[in-house]
Amino acid sequence: MEKCISCTILSLLLMMTQLLHIPASAQEDQTMALIPAGTYLPLYSGNKTTKVPAFMIDRLPVTNADFSRFIADNPEWSRKNVKRLFADAGYLRHWKDDGTFAPGIAGSAVVNVSWFAARKYCECQGKRLPTTAEWERAAEAGRTRPDGRNEEGFYALILELISKPSFTHLPEAGTTLKNYYGVWDLIGVTWEWTWDFNSALSTGESRGNASLDNTLFCGGGSLQSGDTGNYAAFLRYAMRSSLKASNTVQSLGFRCAKDVAR
Amino acid sequence: MIPMKKFLFFASLAAFIAIATACGRKSETGNCCKTAEAGQLPTSEISDQSIFLLESDWETYRNGRMTLADLSGKVTVGAMIFTHCPSACPRIVADIKNIESALSEDERKQVQFLLISMDPERDTPERMRQFAADHRLNDSWEMIRAGKDATMEIAQVLGVRIKPLDDGGFDHSNIIQILNREGEIAYQQQGLNVDPGECLKQIRLLLK
Amino acid sequence: MKKNSLPFIAIGFITHVMLLSACQNADSSNDDAHIGREYNLTEIKGEERAVLTPPPFVPPPITRDHASKVIVDLEIIEQEMEIADGVNYMFWTFGGTVPGSFIRIREGDYVEFHLKNHPDNKLPHNIDLHAVTGQGGGAEATFVAPGYEATFNFTALNPGLFVYHCATAPVGMHIANGMYGLILVEPKEGLPKVDKEFYVMQGDFYTEGSYGESGLQAFDMNKAIKEQADYVVFNGKVGALTGDNALKARTGETVRLFVGNGGPNLVSSFHVIGEVFDNVYMEGGSLKNHDIQTTLVPAGGSAITEFKVEIPGNFILVDHSIFRAFNKGALGILAVDGEENKQIYSGKSEPGIYQPSAEAVKQVRKSTEAVEISPEQQLAMGEKLYQVNCAACHLADGKGVAGVFPPVAGSDFIAKSPEKAIGAVVNGLSGEITVNGVKYNSVMPRQALTDAETAAVLNFVYSAMNGSDMRVTAEQVKKARK
Numbered sequence A: 001m002e003k004c005i006s007c008t009i010l011s012l013l014l015m016m017t018q019l020l021h022i023p024a025s026a027q028e029d030q031t032m033a034l035i036p037a038g039t040y041l042p043l044y045s046g047n048k049t050t051k052v053p054a055f056m057i058d059r060l061p062v063t064n065a066d067f068s069r070f071i072a073d074n075p076e077w078s079r080k081n082v083k084r085l086f087a088d089a090g091y092l093r094h095w096k097d098d099g100t101f102a103p104g105i106a107g108s109a110v111v112n113v114s115w116f117a118a119r120k121y122c123e124c125q126g127k128r129l130p131t132t133a134e135w136e137r138a139a140e141a142g143r144t145r146p147d148g149r150n151e152e153g154f155y156a157l158i159l160e161l162i163s164k165p166s167f168t169h170l171p172e173a174g175t176t177l178k179n180y181y182g183v184w185d186l187i188g189v190t191w192e193w194t195w196d197f198n199s200a201l202s203t204g205e206s207r208g209n210a211s212l213d214n215t216l217f218c219g220g221g222s223l224q225s226g227d228t229g230n231y232a233a234f235l236r237y238a239m240r241s242s243l244k245a246s247n248t249v250q251s252l253g254f255r256c257a258k259d260v261a262r
Numbered sequence B: 001m002i003p004m005k006k007f008l009f010f011a012s013l014a015a016f017i018a019i020a021t022a023c024g025r026k027s028e029t030g031n032c033c034k035t036a037e038a039g040q041l042p043t044s045e046i047s048d049q050s051i052f053l054l055e056s057d058w059e060t061y062r063n064g065r066m067t068l069a070d071l072s073g074k075v076t077v078g079a080m081i082f083t084h085c086p087s088a089c090p091r092i093v094a095d096i097k098n099i100e101s102a103l104s105e106d107e108r109k110q111v112q113f114l115l116i117s118m119d120p121e122r123d124t125p126e127r128m129r130q131f132a133a134d135h136r137l138n139d140s141w142e143m144i145r146a147g148k149d150a151t152m153e154i155a156q157v158l159g160v161r162i163k164p165l166d167d168g169g170f171d172h173s174n175i176i177q178i179l180n181r182e183g184e185i186a187y188q189q190q191g192l193n194v195d196p197g198e199c200l201k202q203i204r205l206l207l208k
Numbered sequence C: 001m002k003k004n005s006l007p008f009i010a011i012g013f014i015t016h017v018m019l020l021s022a023c024q025n026a027d028s029s030n031d032d033a034h035i036g037r038e039y040n041l042t043e044i045k046g047e048e049r050a051v052l053t054p055p056p057f058v059p060p061p062i063t064r065d066h067a068s069k070v071i072v073d074l075e076i077i078e079q080e081m082e083i084a085d086g087v088n089y090m091f092w093t094f095g096g097t098v099p100g101s102f103i104r105i106r107e108g109d110y111v112e113f114h115l116k117n118h119p120d121n122k123l124p125h126n127i128d129l130h131a132v133t134g135q136g137g138g139a140e141a142t143f144v145a146p147g148y149e150a151t152f153n154f155t156a157l158n159p160g161l162f163v164y165h166c167a168t169a170p171v172g173m174h175i176a177n178g179m180y181g182l183i184l185v186e187p188k189e190g191l192p193k194v195d196k197e198f199y200v201m202q203g204d205f206y207t208e209g210s211y212g213e214s215g216l217q218a219f220d221m222n223k224a225i226k227e228q229a230d231y232v233v234f235n236g237k238v239g240a241l242t243g244d245n246a247l248k249a250r251t252g253e254t255v256r257l258f259v260g261n262g263g264p265n266l267v268s269s270f271h272v273i274g275e276v277f278d279n280v281y282m283e284g285g286s287l288k289n290h291d292i293q294t295t296l297v298p299a300g301g302s303a304i305t306e307f308k309v310e311i312p313g314n315f316i317l318v319d320h321s322i323f324r325a326f327n328k329g330a331l332g333i334l335a336v337d338g339e340e341n342k343q344i345y346s347g348k349s350e351p352g353i354y355q356p357s358a359e360a361v362k363q364v365r366k367s368t369e370a371v372e373i374s375p376e377q378q379l380a381m382g383e384k385l386y387q388v389n390c391a392a393c394h395l396a397d398g399k400g401v402a403g404v405f406p407p408v409a410g411s412d413f414i415a416k417s418p419e420k421a422i423g424a425v426v427n428g429l430s431g432e433i434t435v436n437g438v439k440y441n442s443v444m445p446r447q448a449l450t451d452a453e454t455a456a457v458l459n460f461v462y463s464a465m466n467g468s469d470m471r472v473t474a475e476q477v478k479k480a481r482k
Helices: A002-020 A064-073 A115-124 A132-139 A154-163 A231-241 B003-023 B088-102 B125-134 B148-158 B197-207 C009-026 C029-034 C171-176 C221-226 C323-327 C366-370 C375-389 C412-416 C418-427 C451-466 C474-480
Strands: A032-035 A038-040 A050-052 A055-058 A257-259 B057-060 B065-067 B075-081 B111-117 B141-145 B162-164 B170-172 B175-179 B185-190 C044-049 C067-084 C087-094 C103-106 C110-117 C149-155 C160-165 C180-186 C196-205 C215-217 C231-234 C247-250 C254-263 C268-273 C277-281 C288-292 C294-297 C301-308 C313-319 C331-337 C429-435 C438-444
Touching: A032 A132, A038 A132, A050 A132, A055 A132, A064 A115, A115 B148, A132 A231, A154 A231, A154 C221, A231 C171, B075 B088, B075 B148, B075 B197, B088 B111, B088 B175, B088 B197, B111 B148, B125 B141, B175 B197, B185 B197, C067 C103, C067 C231, C160 C171, C160 C254, C160 C301, C171 C196, C171 C221, C180 C196, C180 C254, C196 C247, C254 C268, C254 C294, C268 C301, C288 C294, C294 C301, C313 C323, C375 C451, C412 C418, C412 C429, C412 C451, C418 C429, C418 C451, C418 C474, C451 C474
Parallel strands: B075 B111, B111 B141, C044 C067, C067 C110, C087 C215, C103 C180, C196 C254, C247 C331
Antiparallel strands: A032 A055, A038 A050, A055 A257, B057 B065, B057 B141, B075 B175, B162 B170, B175 B185, C067 C087, C110 C149, C160 C180, C196 C231, C254 C301, C268 C294, C268 C313, C277 C288, C277 C301, C313 C331, C429 C438
16 A cells, blocks of 8 residues: 555656656657558448547557566556456466566567456556557558558468467567558457457347347358458457457457547 | 445545546656555455446436445346437336336335446436436436446446447447346346346345 | 258248248158158257267267257367378367367257367357257357357257358358368167268368468468369368278278268269269258269268278279369278179279380480489489389389289399390280299280380389399380380
């Protein structure tokens, strides 16, 4: 509890020092990339695009080292203390019992974290989880163009990355694929939580329209899809929809986003 | 409800808001978002699976405020709905009222009914009040809303999937939730217009 | 009649109606009673765990005379395996094999199905069992993230041989990666007893490299969409049912093949070369057809074929869309040993002589003649040529077949006279000869080998099979040609 108070004071002090400085513009943030306002075509929307306002997104996924610092400050999120409501028994199971982990993975994306934990982590950085629309818009970018669909071989590349076996050891964050916006590892390393991960479809519709039900299964999967060739996006949507917020999966991590400072 | 407990809640809430504000700024030396959760709240009294663990702050249709832990002590029958909902939500409300009317006088004293808005932007307390009046909800009923993020959080906890639609409405799961006195989900009834038999059975199990 | 398992109730209903009318048109009136018949849900007695088997094996027949509760535990494993020798593919599997584990239950059984998605897997999956009457065939109920397990229950209403497969979007990719298998719902009265049962399932695969290109080959979405398969195989691999892996039976035995086709795209024209199916349960249902040469197995469908093997030999399983068998791997072998039955099949009779002129046979392959090669290279070349041109009759070890094909290893005929040996190769040989004291009277046709190749193959025979220093030159061969 003492720690908490000192922490609070520290935070307040930092806040004040930040107020004294002219805050650097968000766009120049070294750790976050600016994704300009634009449109995005959700996979299950027919052909209706969604407007996505400009936002900032972490260039790198949250690493084991990052997450352990968060737990040091917030011990109620440790493996030992976490409430079952917020994370199931697999939470951080790749860590040792005492909350440490193999030194080799400090810089790799943290996995086996629940949506609740990821959301809390971002909140504590003054950020939030990206929405699915934001995440997909960032991931739409190719290596050299803002729209990967126009980039030769990009779909095939991401599909190949996704089809590869799971990593036994995840690579260091920021060493695989960097996209046009300077965001790393969006594709092929881990899946990532989004704020509204399971709202792509619902079961039991409010409109009594049963045909909306099963869009993720069999033929239904492509029925409403805007882009039936985007298999990687199908895989991501399927993955997100299979999850519950307390789930922890060996190949599922996250990164944070925030609104653009006005 | 023990007054002391309530006091602690508000105290912790105040602390939380203060810290949350502090956390709104990014710092370079590591961030602390430590809330009162682990320290001050008697969380040991709250079960690991209880929705009372959620810290969110809720507005009621009577212009009051509450936390979910205020639901403690009674069995709760609830659902997530929105007042602009054309058909499904009124049906859910009707289904819950069916359950209510099937309960005995004595049973009703130990049960409360809860509607949680999935549309906090449009479901103002006034709007919710109108909805309550239209549906003749009695004093055993509560209808609440919170911020967008807290709404998403409770939807996740309750396993309700919500898909926003262009017209401002939602596609959503239709689930009647039955919580025990400790705030744990005891039973979930999926679907519309279902026979209240199974819900009643589950409620009576909890009342024993 | 098979119920539908389409995802949409409305479509499903229409299909159902269509199926019903099709049925009425096609068959006699007693099938009317079959439609919408009361499923006699008998009492469930006892509980057991289903025995699951990897292909080509099939769990033992069910001997119960009553329905039981049956627990099925199926684990999803994504793993790299060989799709052909030296070619790897990232398979997604039910039970670690392609096709997935064979499940055998009885009509009326109440099944508790556990689908476990291994934590090392990358993707969510589910299962649609065509044997299930209910939405999605269980797909929605079993949709499960890596590291989790889904459970659902169903009663097996219709008997038959049914396909199961993953139905998670993009469904084609999940199936193309190997996520299918068979579940047999035995009819109440059971299937007639046979001596051998096997599990064979076809699938088509789409790889970035073309057929045979080695290394780890990724799934090629564009080829899959165009339905241009690189591999069409039985039981998940080129050669899964050949060589040591061939299915085995003895003459006089009855054989039942549970044949499935996972697709995702191609329809199989299933045929066993040299056999006629005595019975085919068409499309895996209860209609039994007889005396069938080739049966159509639709993608996502099945057939049960039964026959008695009368004759020893290798019976080749193919997709009779025959380029798939020869160029894409759709080939398996049922190896039958036992007694000959000359009455049914004579085997090869004494061949007559048919030797067109040398010019017609001779193949010009100058390239190999022009190149100077070392003795070691010549031996290596000779060995290869031997295996291709000679081993079929004289056998790989050169020992021959007593009384039919004389030995070339440790052979006095060869040792005594290189001229005769050369002559036999380049001009052919017929009439009686004596080798190692045994008389032979058969025909050896002239071999279409160049002078250098003939020298190489004979030098291999002298050196490796006769321990002889004798060497033949291309010059000698040239002179010996008639």
